[in-house]
Amino acid sequence: MTAPGTPGALDDGWRRLDPRTALVTAVLTAGVVVGTAVPLVMGFLGHFGAARAGLWTSAGAVLLTGCAALAGHVRWRRTRYRIGTGHVDLHSGLLLVRRRSLALDRVRTVDLTARPLLRLLGLVTVRIGTGEHQDGESTLELDPVTRAEGERLRRLLLARGAAPDGDATAAAIGESDGVLAVLDPRWIRYAPVSFVAPMLGGAAAGGVMQISEWAGAQGDVIHWAVELFQALPLFWTLAVLVAAALLTGGAGALGLWTEMWWNYRLEREAGGTLRVRRGLLTSRSTTVEEARLRGADLVEPLGIRLFGAARVDAITTGLADDEEAKEASHRTLLPAVPRPVANRIVAAVLRQESAPTATPLTRHPRAARGRRLRRALAAVLAPVVVLTVLAAALTPVLYWAALGLALVGIPVAVALALDAYRSLGHALTDRHLVTRSGTVRRSTAALERSGVIGWTVRQSYFQRRAGLLDLTATTAAGTGAYAVYDTGAGEGLRLASEAVPGLLAPFLEGDGGDPDTVARPERERSASTR
Secondary structure: OOOOOOOOOHHOOOOEOOOHHHHHHHHHHHHHHHHHHHHHHHHHHHHHHHHHHHHHHHHHHHHHHHHHHHHHHHHHOEEEEEEEEEEEEEOOOOOOOEEEEEEEOOOOOEEEEEEHHHHHOOEEEEEOOOOOOOOOOEEEEEEEEEEEHHHHHHHHHHOOOOOOOHHHHHHHHOOOOOEEEEHHHHHHHHHHOOHHHHHHHHHHHHHHHHHHHHOOOOHHHHHHHHHHHHHOOOOHHHHHHHHHHHHHHHHHHHHHHHHHOOOOOOEEEEEEEEEEEEEEOEEEEEEEHHEEEEEEEEEEEEEHHHOOOOEEEEEEEEOOOOOHHHOOOOOOOEEEHHHHHHHHHHHHHHOOOOHHHHHEEEEHHHHHHHHHHHHHHHHHHHHHHHHHHHHOOOOOOHHHHHHHHHHHHHHHHHHHHHHHHHHHHEEEOEEEEEEOOOOOOOEEEEEHHHEEEEEEEEHHHHHHOOOEEEEEEEEOOOOOEEEEEEEHHHHHHHHHHHOOOOOHHHOOOOOOOOOOOOOOOOOEEEEEEO
């Protein structure tokens, strides 16, 4: 219950959002309106003149901002929430009143986010979620409340009773409380080599063209660029454009990384929760319950992998990334850092003496390498053949395009295929199934064997001829499935049998489900347990 006299308190334990809701809504709307007004004024100049264009635009901006402030006040008046004995309740709406409720025992996350304006006012947005994909129905959002109220809600909603396994488990959870990792500014060196950099470079070029169009000067910009590069050979023109895009994108990636990861801190709190806090302008706080942690994923995109770095994602239940949290995955516990540091954090998070992601892996048969080489070459040679046919029918110029694609594409495809084969591997530890795969994005996942609820065995016609199969562990955590690709048939079945004894036995031939025998001849078989 809420004590009488508490700010925002109503009767029967109900509370309102912060009274500054209308102010926040008005200021945010004004910012959007100002950004939209610039191209509108430019567009109106040719029709109404500067004075009338400015007057009409200003009047529209004031009207929209006032309406937004009124809507914010109504939302504050008509929104209330409370934490009862078994539920979190949220009532909102004016004409159509919406009543929503989440059971307390289903609450998995309580995340706090504060945009720059909210931070300035000492406010936060609280997102309470169950970690289920139900089109937003599994999430309640309180926007905004004071930071103190947000912290109170976080502690209260994530509080649990005694540990399920008794006092020994409770003691084990609390014995390693404290800071696990803090920001090292040297980690920023990995930002420019991420896949974000070239994307930001392209976005910057698109932004310049859009702004020039608003100003009615797009033709002049294109003419200036043509004159600038017309004296250069085509190769150097492309080289300069690529370099400019990479430099611009690299600068943007540095800024984006700083905004997302500044003030980063990973800590284990009393009661068995992992908390990630980060953000320069917009602060974010994400909490992961250790009781729902099923492993860790060492993720190495190609760019940062070439520099010996990796990031760490949690494999956990109850952390579904909803539509409003796509900009930063809830599962990321650690940004790109040197690989030894990442393995050390994995060990600390999983409470292991050594990281399972650093375990030596069993290599896959050479037939797996052949499959990757054939697929990579097919992906390159198919367009080469198409260009050659078109050249014979249309113009000989396409012969040069086909030749260039073959000269560049074949070595790249072969290199990626060989790297993909070298990345394949798997292992079993006392507690974890470890599987690694990928080249553009290599992933080394350490999944708790107790978290495996089923197996799916896939074996195509060509895999059967090569003695290979794909083995997928299904789980309620993380992405829901972690695969061991193109392993030997006998080795894969033995791995599944040892990881979760007895689960795959009905799908093996021979007496007693002997793991040394091959799977039944169907293309796909699966086993599961609940």
